[in-house]
Amino acid sequence: MSSYGAESDHPHGSYSVVESFPDAYDYGPGEEEGALGSIGSESKPRIVLMGLRRSGKSSISKVVFHKLSPNETLFLESTSKVVKDDISNSSFVQFQIWDFPGQIDFFDPAFDSDHIFGGCGALIFVIDAQDDYRDALVRLHQTVTRAYQVNQSIKFEVFIHKVDGLTDDRKIEAQRDIHQHATEDLSDAGLEGIHLSFYLTSIYDHSIFEAFSRVVQKLIPQLPTLENLLNILISNSGIEKAFLFDVVSKIYIATDSSPVDMQSYELCCDMIDVVIDVSCIYGLRDDVDGTAYDQHSLSIIRLNNGTILYLREVNRFLALVCLLREDVFERQGLIEYNFHCFREAIQEVFDIRRKAMMATPSSASARDSP
Ligand SMILES: Nc1nc2c(ncn2[C@@H]2O[C@H](COP(=O)(O)OP(=O)(O)OP(=O)(O)O)[C@@H](O)[C@H]2O)c(=O)[nH]1
Numbered sequence: 615m616s617s618y619g620a621e622s623d624h625p626h627g628s629y630s631v632v633e634s635f636p637d638a639y640d641y642g643p644g645e646e647e648g649a650l651g652s653i654g655s656e657s658k659p660r661i662v663l664m665g666l667r668r669s670g671k672s673s674i675s676k677v678v679f680h681k682l683s684p685n686e687t688l689f690l691e692s693t694s695k696v697v698k699d700d701i702s703n704s705s706f707v708q709f710q711i712w713d714f715p716g717q718i719d720f721f722d723p724a725f726d727s728d729h730i731f732g733g734c735g736a737l738i739f740v741i742d743a744q745d746d747y748r749d750a751l752v753r754l755h756q757t758v759t760r761a762y763q764v765n766q767s768i769k770f771e772v773f774i775h776k777v778d779g780l781t782d783d784r785k786i787e788a789q790r791d792i793h794q795h796a797t798e799d800l801s802d803a804g805l806e807g808i809h810l811s812f813y814l815t816s817i818y819d820h821s822i823f824e825a826f827s828r829v830v831q832k833l834i835p836q837l838p839t840l841e842n843l844l845n846i847l848i849s850n851s852g853i854e855k856a857f858l859f860d861v862v863s864k865i866y867i868a869t870d871s872s873p874v875d876m877q878s879y880e881l882c883c884d885m886i887d888v889v890i891d892v893s894c895i896y897g898l899r900d901d902v903d904g905t906a907y908d909q910h911s912l913s914i915i916r917l918n919n920g921t922i923l924y925l926r927e928v929n930r931f932l933a934l935v936c937l938l939r940e941d942v943f944e945r946q947g948l949i950e951y952n953f954h955c956f957r958e959a960i961q962e963v964f965d966i967r968r969k970a971m972m973a974t975p976s977s978a979s980a981r982d983s984p
C-alpha cells in the first residue's frame with residue numbers, strides 16, 4: 615500500500631472525519647436522518663425478507679447491515695414478530711428491511727398484505743438449500759402470488775441460501791431444480807408474467823453481499839446514470855473494473871457494464887476492510903486538525919500479479935474501488951483527473967435528487983413504482 619488517508623479527531627479512531635465515512639460501522643437501530651434529510655420511514659423503499667423458519671433471514675440482515683460475524687448468527691433467536699430496520703446510511707441506499715418470522719400465516723386476518731406488499735420494492739425469499747426445500751417451494755409460490763395480487767411492481771428475488779455446505783455440482787443442481795419448480799408452479803397458475811431472480815448465497819463468503827448489491831441496485835432509480843458514468847470513467851482511464859461502493863455495507867450500488875466476477879468483487883471488499891482497519895488503528899495517532907482524511911485521500915494496493923487496486927473516496931458514504939493493470943497506472947495523472955470529473959458528476963446526481971426530494975417529500979414513495 616503506498617498511501618492512504620487517516621483521520622484524527624474521532625474518539626474511536628474510525629474512518630469518519632470531515633465529510634468522510636460515517637462515525638460507526640454499524641447502522642444502529644431505528645430511524646436515522648439520511649443525507650437527504652428526513653424522509654418518512656414509511657415512504658422509503660422497502661425490502662421484505664421472507665422464507666421458512668431457520669432459513670437464514672435474520673442472519674442475512676445482521677451480517678450485511680450490522681457487521682455481525684457469520685459464526686455469531688448461530689446464537690440468533692428465532693424471530694417472533696416483524697423486525698423493521700431502517701438502513702439510511704447513504705443517500706442512495708436508503709431503505710427499510712422488514713425481517714419476517716418464518717411461521718407467518720397468510721390466512722391470519724391480522725396479516726395485512728395490502729400494507730406489507732403495497733409499499734414493497736423487493737421481496738427476498740430465502741430458501742435453505744441444505745434442507746429439503748419442497749415446503750419452501752410451496753411457501754414461495756403462496757408468497758409470490760399473494761404479493762403480486764397486491765403489488766405488481768415488486769421485484770421477486772429468491773436467495774438459494776446456505777450454499778456453503780454444498781459442492782459446486784449440487785449448487786448448480788439446486789438452482790436448476792428450484793428455478794424449474796418455481797417457474798412451473800407459476801405458469802401452472804397462469805402467472806407467467808411474474809419474473810423471479812435467483813441467487814446462490816451464503817453468509818460465510820461474499821456471495822450474500824453480491825446478491826444484496828444486485829437487489830438494492832434494482833431499487834436505485836439513478837442506476838443507469840451511475841453505470842454510464844462508470845463506463846465513461848473506465849474507458850477513458852484504462853481501468854479494468856470499477857465499483858461504486860457503499861462503504862459501510864460493502865454493497866456496490868453500481869458497476870461498469872463489464873461482467874462482475876466474484877474474485878474482483880472480493881478483492882475490492884477486502885480492500886475496503888484493509889483501509890478501514892488501518893484507519894481505525896492508526897487514525898488516532900494523526901493529530902493534524904482532523905483534515906488528514908479528506909477528498910484527496912486515496913489508497914493504492916499493488917498485487918504481485920501486476921494488478922493495482924485503487925480506492926478513492928467519492929463522498930461521505932461512497933467509495934470508488936477499481937482494478938487496473940500496473941502499466942496503465944503510469945498515467946496516474948490522467949486517472950486522477952478523470953476521477954475528479956467523475957466525482958463532480960456523482961455530486962450533481964446527488965444534488966438533483968436532493969432538490970427533488972426537498973421539493974416533494976412524498977416523491978420518495980414514487981420510487982416504488984417501476
Ligand atoms: N451454513 C450456513 N448457515 C447459515 C447461513 N445463514 C444462516 N445460517 C444459520 O441458520 C440458522 C437460522 O438462522 P436465522 O437467521 O435465525 O433464520 P431465520 O430465517 O431468521 O429464522 P426465523 O426467524 O425462525 O424465521 C442459524 O443457526 C444461522 O447460523 C449460511 O449462509 N450458511
Ligand SMILES: [Mg+2]
Nearest residue numbers: 671672692693
Ligand atoms: Mg429470524
